[in-house]
Amino acid sequence: MEPELFLFDFCPYCQRVSIVVAHLSIAHQAIQLGGGERPSWFGEVSPQKTVPALRIGSQSMFDSSVITEYLNDSVQGGMLPADPVERGVCRSWIGHAGQCQGLFTRLCQATGQGGFETVRKELIDALERIELGPLTQGCHGFNGRALSLVDVAMAPLFTRIAHVENWQAILPTIGLERVRSWSERLLAEPVVAASIPDNFPILFQRFLKNKAADGHLAERLGVAGS
Numbered sequence: 001m002e003p004e005l006f007l008f009d010f011c012p013y014c015q016r017v018s019i020v021v022a023h024l025s026i027a028h029q030a031i032q033l034g035g036g037e038r039p040s041w042f043g044e045v046s047p048q049k050t051v052p053a054l055r056i057g058s059q060s061m062f063d064s065s066v067i068t069e070y071l072n073d074s075v076q077g078g079m080l081p082a083d084p085v086e087r088g089v090c091r092s093w094i095g096h097a098g099q100c101q102g103l104f105t106r107l108c109q110a111t112g113q114g115g116f117e118t119v120r121k122e123l124i125d126a127l128e129r130i131e132l133g134p135l136t137q138g139c140h141g142f143n144g145r146a147l148s149l150v151d152v153a154m155a156p157l158f159t160r161i162a163h164v165e166n167w168q169a170i171l172p173t174i175g176l177e178r179v180r181s182w183s184e185r186l187l188a189e190p191v192v193a194a195s196i197p198d199n200f201p202i203l204f205q206r207f208l209k210n211k212a213a214d215g216h217l218a219e220r221l222g223v224a225g226s
């Protein structure tokens with residue numbers, strides 16, 4: 001039975017799911033939900049009405065880390081190690097990637113240069129944990145082989161940092177060399193590149209306007225609130 005996937009085009013967590021279905025060639029039905037109010041029936045699929053969500057028959061699941069792991073398991077995709085310890089370590093870093101993604105949202109909403117710099121430092125600290133942790137093994141992604149679910153968890157954040165760096169520095173020029181090189185290699189992966197909508201710059205601008213209009217980034221980009 002084909003799963004139904006409920007997605008939103010600008011959502012970083014949905015981008016994770018899109019990368020996995022493309023990478024593993026998983027047949028599915030994609031249902032795009034807008035960024036505004038979600039229909040009441042959607043609460044039966046995803047209790048907090050968040051996307052991504054997945055429905056298969058009468059059962060549903062929500063949260064990108066759960067969905068991507070399920071999709072991988074459903075086809076034995078090899079995107080997580082089989083060894084329970086290694087798998088647990090990967091899951092931990094997937095959780096950390098979620099923290100980093102949350103910091104990026106806060107960065108977009110931070111007001112004034114000072115507020116922006118405070119959150120930027122928090123994000124850099126969180127990325128330094130990665131620089132000093134798993135990436136000291138010098139591996140591509142986390143498992144040193146093909147795309148892993150840790151790569152997938154970080155790819156949307158790297159997409160957004162790279163976009164913002166077109167007009168505002170985020171990462172320091174010294175330090176985070178491994179993270180930066182991981183980002184460059186991941187963004188060059190065809191399946192990751194294909195997960196970024198062509199109109200991403202417009203979607204990002206719309207996001208700033210609707211959710212972060214008072215922020216330093218919106219100011220830098222000249223995006224006025226609605």
Ligand SMILES: N[C@@H](CCC(=O)N[C@@H](CS)C(=O)NCC(=O)O)C(=O)O
Nearest residue numbers: 011012013049050051052063064065
């Ligand atoms: N931890 C969740 C986060 C999902 C999430 O926050 N999704 C956002 C969109 S990016 C959402 O649906 N927010 C509620 C809304 O937009 O109404 C996951 O990994 O799936």
